[in-house]
Amino acid sequence: MDQASTLILAISLIIIMLGMGLSLVSDDFKRVFLYPKAVIVGLINQLILLPLIAFGIASVFTLRPEIAVGIMILAACPGGPTSNLIAYLAKGDTALSVSLTALSSFVTLLTIPFIVNFALMHFLDAGQVIQLNIPATILQIVVIVIIPVAIGMLIRRYREAFAQRMAMPVRVASGVVLALVIVGLIIKEKENVPSYMQQAGLVTFLLNVGTMGIGYLTARLFNINMKMARSISIESGIQNGTLAITIAVALLGNSEFAIAAAIYSLIMFASGAFVIWLGNKQSKV
Numbered sequence: 001m002d003q004a005s006t007l008i009l010a011i012s013l014i015i016i017m018l019g020m021g022l023s024l025v026s027d028d029f030k031r032v033f034l035y036p037k038a039v040i041v042g043l044i045n046q047l048i049l050l051p052l053i054a055f056g057i058a059s060v061f062t063l064r065p066e067i068a069v070g071i072m073i074l075a076a077c078p079g080g081p082t083s084n085l086i087a088y089l090a091k092g093d094t095a096l097s098v099s100l101t102a103l104s105s106f107v108t109l110l111t112i113p114f115i116v117n118f119a120l121m122h123f124l125d126a127g128q129v130i131q132l133n134i135p136a137t138i139l140q141i142v143v144i145v146i147i148p149v150a151i152g153m154l155i156r157r158y159r160e161a162f163a164q165r166m167a168m169p170v171r172v173a174s175g176v177v178l179a180l181v182i183v184g185l186i187i188k189e190k191e192n193v194p195s196y197m198q199q200a201g202l203v204t205f206l207l208n209v210g211t212m213g214i215g216y217l218t219a220r221l222f223n224i225n226m227k228m229a230r231s232i233s234i235e236s237g238i239q240n241g242t243l244a245i246t247i248a249v250a251l252l253g254n255s256e257f258a259i260a261a262a263i264y265s266l267i268m269f270a271s272g273a274f275v276i277w278l279g280n281k282q283s284k285v
Contacts, residue, residue: 014148016080016242017105019170021152022163023084024102035096038219038228042100045215045236047107051075051115053211057203058123065123067200070260071207072119073244076112078104080240085172086272090279092230100235102149109146116247196259204264208271212237230279238272241265 054075058068079101087097156163215236219229241261248257 014143016170016173017148018152019166019173021149021154022156022166022170023098024149024153025156026153035228037222038093038096038224038232039099039103041219041222041224042096042215042232042235043103043107045211045218045232046079046100046104047111049214049218050211050236050239053214054207057207057210058119061203063199063203066254066256067196067203067260068123069116069119070200070244070248070257071203071264072123073116073247073257074239074241074261074264075207076108076115076119077240077243077247078108079235079238080242082240082268082272083234083238086238086276087231087234090230090234090272090276091227091283092234092279093227094231096228097231097235100231104235105149106146109142112247116252120252197263200260200263201267204260205267208237208264208267212271212275226282230275234272234275238268239264241268 051072054071058071063071079097084094084097084101086092088094152163212233216229216233219232224232239261241264244261244264245258248261249255
């Protein structure tokens, strides 16, 4: 991608994160104390199990280094606003979903640079290694993720009616933006797409379905109710693909690192649609 495309991608992500902030209030963070078991299980799935599963898959399968790094970048990212929308449509616990997305967004501010650096050093040849500047990366993530969320929350606090009107349209727009980004990447890499799909299709499918399944099973194992378990499952497997693509393209300057996130996002939308169907079916029983 050229500089203009990279800038558009970063601005789009800022708008998406602003939209997420419009849906948050300070009470969302109080749920950590109200429902500590659900929040802890959700965060363990998202922040610990997801990167470990991704690393296991990337290590077991014979992948191009760019695909393996892309999978780790994706696993390092928090859940995205899309996960909140899917949780809402799937009759999950939307409040828990929003809380997990918000908390993981703040925690991954610190973990993303270290996980991505580890992936770059582990999967790339010595001559290819790109050293990610950790302080600069943290600063950039603060600018494109944390500050927009904080501004959105301030708008929600002082202009609640406006924030409530805009929250859902911005969430829907985030899905459209992600779709456009994926289309742009596919067009740019159109000659390599069949090869990338062959290499990354199965592993991204396993990552998505595996993490959603483990998220649900661990939640039920700890006797967490069905609605919350559904949200934990969604938060475990629906990642912020836009942020993963932004890190690959804007911070690392390599669109090949973004291919895994693009393919994962296609699979993610399909699995999300299935969870929505299943959640609505179960809620009618």
